[in-house]
Amino acid sequence: MSYSALTHHFEQQHHLQHLGAICGWDQATMMPSGGNQARAEAMSALAVLSHQQLQDPKLADWFASANQASLASDQKVSLAEMHRQWRDATMLPSDLVGALSLAGSRCEHAWRSLRPANDWAGFLPLFAEVLNLSRQVAAARADVLGLSRYDSLLEQFEPGMRSATLDSVFNGVKQWLPALIKEVQDKQGSEIVLQPQGPFAIEQQRALGLDVMALLGFDFNHGRLDVSVHPFCGGVSEDVRLTTRYDEHDVAQALMGVIHETGHARYEQGLPAQWRKLPVGQARSMGVHESQSLFFEMQLARHPAFIAQLSPLLERHFGTQPAFAPDNLAKLYTRVKPGFIRVDADEVTYPAHIMLRYEIERDLIEGKLEAKDLPERWDQLMQRYLGLSTQGNYKDGCMQDIHWTDGSFGYFPSYTLGAMYAAQQASAMQQQQGSLEQLIEQQLPSIFDWLQHNIWQHASLLDTDTLIEQACGQPLNESAFKQHLQQRYLG
Amino acid sequence: MSYSALTHHFEQQHHLQHLGAICGWDQATMMPSGGNQARAEAMSALAVLSHQQLQDPKLADWFASANQASLASDQKVSLAEMHRQWRDATMLPSDLVGALSLAGSRCEHAWRSLRPANDWAGFLPLFAEVLNLSRQVAAARADVLGLSRYDSLLEQFEPGMRSATLDSVFNGVKQWLPALIKEVQDKQGSEIVLQPQGPFAIEQQRALGLDVMALLGFDFNHGRLDVSVHPFCGGVSEDVRLTTRYDEHDVAQALMGVIHETGHARYEQGLPAQWRKLPVGQARSMGVHESQSLFFEMQLARHPAFIAQLSPLLERHFGTQPAFAPDNLAKLYTRVKPGFIRVDADEVTYPAHIMLRYEIERDLIEGKLEAKDLPERWDQLMQRYLGLSTQGNYKDGCMQDIHWTDGSFGYFPSYTLGAMYAAQQASAMQQQQGSLEQLIEQQLPSIFDWLQHNIWQHASLLDTDTLIEQACGQPLNESAFKQHLQQRYLG
Numbered sequence: 009m010s011y012s013a014l015t016h017h018f019e020q021q022h023h024l025q026h027l028g029a030i031c032g033w034d035q036a037t038m039m040p041s042g043g044n045q046a047r048a049e050a051m052s053a054l055a056v057l058s059h060q061q062l063q064d065p066k067l068a069d070w071f072a073s074a075n076q077a078s079l080a081s082d083q084k085v086s087l088a089e090m091h092r093q094w095r096d097a098t099m100l101p102s103d104l105v106g107a108l109s110l111a112g113s114r115c116e117h118a119w120r121s122l123r124p125a126n127d128w129a130g131f132l133p134l135f136a137e138v139l140n141l142s143r144q145v146a147a148a149r150a151d152v153l154g155l156s157r158y159d160s161l162l163e164q165f166e167p168g169m170r171s172a173t174l175d176s177v178f179n180g181v182k183q184w185l186p187a188l189i190k191e192v193q194d195k196q197g198s199e200i201v202l203q204p205q206g207p208f209a210i211e212q213q214r215a216l217g218l219d220v221m222a223l224l225g226f227d228f229n230h231g232r233l234d235v236s237v238h239p240f241c242g243g244v245s246e247d248v249r250l251t252t253r254y255d256e257h258d259v260a261q262a263l264m265g266v267i268h269e270t271g272h273a274r275y276e277q278g279l280p281a282q283w284r285k286l287p288v289g290q291a292r293s294m295g296v297h298e299s300q301s302l303f304f305e306m307q308l309a310r311h312p313a314f315i316a317q318l319s320p321l322l323e324r325h326f327g328t329q330p331a332f333a334p335d336n337l338a339k340l341y342t343r344v345k346p347g348f349i350r351v352d353a354d355e356v357t358y359p360a361h362i363m364l365r366y367e368i369e370r371d372l373i374e375g376k377l378e379a380k381d382l383p384e385r386w387d388q389l390m391q392r393y394l395g396l397s398t399q400g401n402y403k404d405g406c407m408q409d410i411h412w413t414d415g416s417f418g419y420f421p422s423y424t425l426g427a428m429y430a431a432q433q434a435s436a437m438q439q440q441q442g443s444l445e446q447l448i449e450q451q452l453p454s455i456f457d458w459l460q461h462n463i464w465q466h467a468s469l470l471d472t473d474t475l476i477e478q479a480c481g482q483p484l485n486e487s488a489f490k491q492h493l494q495q496r497y498l499g
Numbered sequence: 500m501s502y503s504a505l506t507h508h509f510e511q512q513h514h515l516q517h518l519g520a521i522c523g524w525d526q527a528t529m530m531p532s533g534g535n536q537a538r539a540e541a542m543s544a545l546a547v548l549s550h551q552q553l554q555d556p557k558l559a560d561w562f563a564s565a566n567q568a569s570l571a572s573d574q575k576v577s578l579a580e581m582h583r584q585w586r587d588a589t590m591l592p593s594d595l596v597g598a599l600s601l602a603g604s605r606c607e608h609a610w611r612s613l614r615p616a617n618d619w620a621g622f623l624p625l626f627a628e629v630l631n632l633s634r635q636v637a638a639a640r641a642d643v644l645g646l647s648r649y650d651s652l653l654e655q656f657e658p659g660m661r662s663a664t665l666d667s668v669f670n671g672v673k674q675w676l677p678a679l680i681k682e683v684q685d686k687q688g689s690e691i692v693l694q695p696q697g698p699f700a701i702e703q704q705r706a707l708g709l710d711v712m713a714l715l716g717f718d719f720n721h722g723r724l725d726v727s728v729h730p731f732c733g734g735v736s737e738d739v740r741l742t743t744r745y746d747e748h749d750v751a752q753a754l755m756g757v758i759h760e761t762g763h764a765r766y767e768q769g770l771p772a773q774w775r776k777l778p779v780g781q782a783r784s785m786g787v788h789e790s791q792s793l794f795f796e797m798q799l800a801r802h803p804a805f806i807a808q809l810s811p812l813l814e815r816h817f818g819t820q821p822a823f824a825p826d827n828l829a830k831l832y833t834r835v836k837p838g839f840i841r842v843d844a845d846e847v848t849y850p851a852h853i854m855l856r857y858e859i860e861r862d863l864i865e866g867k868l869e870a871k872d873l874p875e876r877w878d879q880l881m882q883r884y885l886g887l888s889t890q891g892n893y894k895d896g897c898m899q900d901i902h903w904t905d906g907s908f909g910y911f912p913s914y915t916l917g918a919m920y921a922a923q924q925a926s927a928m929q930q931q932q933g934s935l936e937q938l939i940e941q942q943l944p945s946i947f948d949w950l951q952h953n954i955w956q957h958a959s960l961l962d963t964d965t966l967i968e969q970a971c972g973q974p975l976n977e978s979a980f981k982q983h984l985q986q987r988y989l990g
């Protein structure tokens with residue numbers, strides 16, 4: 009009885025989250041700017057309400073009673089995931105949740121115009137308030153969970169992950185990454201790579217994106233593609249809302265962005281239907297989510313066999329040109345060059361962007377770094393890891409990402425965890441089914457079937473370690489990722 | 500204290516309605532079809548939640564206490580409007596509200612494909628369920644309000660309006676309308692009217708619509724224009740979402756539709772900012788709302804002086820052609836011809852469509868007509884009022900409107916009430932400020948200022964009778980409407 013009551017309660021929560029997800033998508037893609045104040049208030053009211061509902065005193069009784077009940081094993085996992093969400097919510101006071109949601113909406117909205125204007129002074133007070141409230145959240149969570157402040161935030165996105173593990177994995181990466189970047193750059197120095205000649209009309213780029221989404225098995229009856237400043241995959245699993253952004257002079261940005269988000273989308277669309285309204289039916293973690301987008305974008309789309317299929321699609325939409333030859337595209341899409349922008353970074357330098365953000369956000373949350381000192385620290389670490397200066401260049405520096413504007417501290421490590429999980433999955437898939445080259449050329453859908461079987465269908469029914477070990481035969485480690493990079497870039 | 504508590508409570512309700520309004524808009528404009536089941540469930544959960552919140556037992560105490568408090572006069576009106584909304588909600592059991600919302604979403608969604616397929620058999624069971632639940636709602640409301648079942652539904656859209664009043668006004672219209680239609684048709688029989696030659700590219704039609712919205716003072720920082728099967732004005736007053744539909748062979752449909760919805764939109768955008776989150780800050784009634792859309796579409800946009808401004812806009816977007824000459828457009832846009840489709844009907848035959856629907860929905864709700872007998876009754880009344888048969892033609896007959904698909908019985912009379920209120924407003928405006936011709940030619944914004952001053956800013960601070968009498972110097976009556984039609988069509 010109490011298990012059913014909890015299930016019903018969490019299903020109702022899911023329906024509210026559905027409305028919030030669609031309105032969040034609308035806010036980023038459709039809403040005129042003048043609507044923001046009212047929308048921010050409405051989203052904040054929803055966050056508070058959702059939070060209040062989780063704080064209903066009945067739930068504590070239900071959990072106590074359900075824990076004594078005789079349940080099937082999947083029901084036990086569902087109960088545990090409901091409990092995790094409940095525990096996460098009830099450890100925070102409602103007004104703190106509401107205040108962070110409101111400050112986050114305001115900061116994020118302002119960021120959309122302040123970033124292009126490189127306006128750090130305008131951004132700082134809004135960001136400082138988000139940081140201030142995020143620290144309060146971290147402190148409250150840390151108290152209850154018995155974790156460090158930063159780990160208590162990490163736990164929201166990567167259940168079970170700790171900064172000690174991250175330090176160990178990232179220290180491993182630091183052993184070989186700088187040398188690898190240098191070696192690849194040396195090797196690529198002599199390569200001749202043709203840049204595709206634009207402009208590439210946005211309508212055609214959109215049509216190309218839709219074609220590639222179809223090739224990747226995106227279900228258009230349960231989702232759509234739109235435009236936003238910062239691309240994301242939102243909506244609900246029955247109606248997945250992808251976004252991208254277009255640059256008339258760069259066809260790769262939107263194309264690769266769409267492929268990346270399609271990886272997220274297929275995970276969402278592939279979640280098990282019978283659990284969709286419950287916490288256990290959601291994606292396992294942000295790192296696992298990112299492993300799907302990076303599987304699509306890196307393991308799959310940058311594979312020469314897949315590029316051989318992209319080439320005729322590009323020609324269909326933009327006509328023939330030498331730069332669209334498969335060999336040239338392969339060189340172009342695996343070009344390694346340290347740059348300012350994380351979302352434009354290549355596969356090899358990307359982990360450097362993440363390690364930088366990880367160190368900064370950890371210090372911001374632990375109180376070892378203040379908001380006003382962010383640009384300076386950013387500049388220092390960019391110089392150290394990638395040899396680039398962002399002094400005075402906030403828009404391509406510490407103001408480039410959306411994450412911190414709404415208080416999503418603890419999220420960034422998921423990107424590189426995702427890259428590692430994706431490499432482990434690709435390695436296991438090839439051991440079981442044959443080379444990616446063969447699979448892409450002869451049976452592309454079997455790749456998605458493998459992911460459906462090994463990742464998507466499990467939603468949160470397994471913990472991350474079990475999921476990865478069961479799919480890949482090994483726990484998290486950096487060696488498949490290292491091997492993949494070496495083989496692709498130096499092989 | 501209790502007044503403040505109520506105010507806060509209703510503001511929270513408003514925030515949830517905001518999310519529902521945006522998701523409702525999304526459902527009609529953006530959502531892929533496969534997302535409907537989940538959306539319908541989420542919208543239903545929101546309706547139930549919103550309803551439950553209004554049923555919070557605290558509210559009864561707060562109302563009792565606030566009624567004793569010393570309040571400013573506008574606070575008293577705000578309190579009364581909150582009380583009306585509370586009374587409306589608490590007289591219905593939550594599961595009935597949820598069931599109607601779910602059945603309505605299902606029926607409306609199915610209707611979007613069943614109507615074009617002329618599939619009455621597929622539609623009937625869905626519609627019968629909506630009717631069944633609507634009758635239960637009407638019965639519950641009637642009991643509490645001491646009204647007839649139909650009047651209890653009418654009260655939702657037109658507070659204070661009764662079918663006795665409608666009967667009296669509509670009987671008045673029936674005295675002169677048939678003869679007027681005939682006389683106008685005789686007069687127009689000899690006119691030569693050129694049809695604009697298409698096709699009219701949809702992108703250009705959209706651009707024209709945006710131009711006309713700008714001319715009419717629509718605030719694009721607080722709203723946008725999109726496409727849906729059945730045009731509507733949704734969203735919230737800070738972010739008004741207009742929709743239209745385009746026909747490549749008919750430029751007038753979308754153009755006049757956009758003008759109509761812009762009338763709704765400006766009312767919404769003109770509501771007083773300080774009351775926006777409360778019931779008293781909402782539009783007075785559906786009839787008053789429709790008076791604004793019909794003021795824009797009929798009184799204003801079909802006036803020869805306004806047509807003289809539309810003509811060059813049409814030419815700008817579609818080039819010059821003889822049909823775009825102002826004289827011809829004026830004839831074209833005031834052409835009277837009995838037809839099947841209400842939304843395409845001219846100003847003169849429109850009331851016949853409404854009187855038909857009024858009589859049918861009254862009988863459906865009062866139990867004097869069953870769902871299965873709807874097509875036959877529709878055919879009978881169409882023959883009687885407009886001399887047309889809809890036998891076997893459901894899509895252009897009883898399946899043409901969205902209203903009944905989601906249970907909005909009692910809404911249709913608002914359209915003709917709106918036409919009458921609009922005529923009264925135009926008449927009063929001209930007595931106070933000079934002829935519409937002069938105003939349109941020389942000071943278009945002063946027309947909107949008059950509406951802002953006399954209608955929009957009052958929101959629900961005045962009851963409908965007071966609002967109309969104060970603005971127009973007379974209560975509701977059909978004579979200004981009759982005079983307007985006679986002058987425009989026979990003058």
